Structure formats: C-alpha cells, structure tokens
Amino acid sequence: MRNFDSLYRSTVGFDRLFDMLDTSSRPDWPPYNIEKKADNDYRITMAIAGFGPGEVELSQHGPELIVSGQKAPDAEERQFLHKGLAIRNFQQAFRLADYMNVVGATLDNGMLAIDIVREVPEQMKPRRISIASPEPASLAQDRERPRKAA
Numbered sequence: 001m002r003n004f005d006s007l008y009r010s011t012v013g014f015d016r017l018f019d020m021l022d023t024s025s026r027p028d029w030p031p032y033n034i035e036k037k038a039d040n041d042y043r044i045t046m047a048i049a050g051f052g053p054g055e056v057e058l059s060q061h062g063p064e065l066i067v068s069g070q071k072a073p074d075a076e077e078r079q080f081l082h083k084g085l086a087i088r089n090f091q092q093a094f095r096l097a098d099y100m101n102v103v104g105a106t107l108d109n110g111m112l113a114i115d116i117v118r119e120v121p122e123q124m125k126p127r128r129i130s131i132a133s134p135e136p137a138s139l140a141q142d143r144e145r146p147r148k149a150a
Contacts, residue, residue: 029086030069040118044094049110050087056112060102065094067114099124 032046048056048069056069068091096116104115 029088030090030092032092040120042100042116042118044114044116046092046112046114047110048090048107048112050085051107051110051112053107056107058102058105058114060096063096063098063100065096065102065114065116067092067094067112 030046030048032044035043035045037043044065044067046067051069051071055071056067059066068089070089071087097118099118099120100116101119102114103117106113
C-alpha cells in the first residue's frame with residue numbers, strides 16, 4: 001500500500017484518486033505496453049499468444065476499457081510433460097482519460113494492438129476570448145448631441 005499522507009493534507013477533493021492509486025493492482029498477465037504515438041494518439045499492445053479474434057473481447061464503459069480473453073476448453077485430452085505457456089482466461093481493465101476513444105484493434109501474430117485517440121470536442125478546446133472596453137462617457141455624450149447645421 002502506498003503512503004499519500006502528505007498529499008492528503010495538502011489537497012481537497014482528490015480522495016477518489018488516492019483511493020484508486022491505493023487499490024490499483026494490475027495482474028502480471030498478459031504483458032502489455034502503452035505507447036504514445038503522437039500528441040493525441042496512443043496504442044496498447046498486449047501479448048496474447050494462443051488467442052484468436054473470436055476469443056478476445058474489447059468493451060469501453062465510459063472511462064474504462066476492458067479487455068478479456070475466454071479460451072475455449074480443449075476438446076482433446078493431452079498429456080503435457082512441461083506446460084510453460086500461459087494460455088488462460090484473462091481480464092485487464094485500463095482507465096482512460098476524458099475524451100479518449102478506442103478507434104480500432106488488430107490481432108496479428110499473438111499481439112493485440114488497440115488504437116486510442118483523444119477527441120476533444122470543439123467547445124471544450126481552449127479558445128481566445130476578446131475583451132471589449134466601454135467607450136469613455138464623454139465620447140458617448142458627444143455622439144448623442146444633435147449637431148448644429150452650418
């Protein structure tokens with residue numbers, strides 16, 4: 001368990017984040033990489049040798065991406081002298097930041113690649129706001145006065 005006492009004392013409203021960090025424990029299998037390909041493009045690559053496309057499921061529930069693999073039971077009885085391949089069912093969850101969307105996934109040579117893109121809505125992007133200044137009162141009064149005809 002991690003110790004966040006000093007952060008608890010100096011922050012307000014981040015208790016859920018610290019609870020999530022305290023309780024986060026990822027299984028060691030299957031191994032994975034998280035890669036940043038560009039400013040808004042990411043890829044998760046998982047080594048899932050022995051699984052076919054029909055045995056792996058991806059689902060996104062709000063900010064959580066869940067990758068699960070269900071291996072069908074072996075139809076034939078085999079006798080192993082050594083069993084070193086970890087071909088077993090798994091479920092791995094990844095917490096995604098705001099506006100992150102899974103745009104595609106491929107399974108090639110036992111490597112599952114999941115492409116994720118940050119798509120920030122236009123209204124949420126930073127924008128410059130112009131500041132107007134009021135006219136001085138003397139100029140406004142001059143405009144309101146009727147002009148004398150010459």
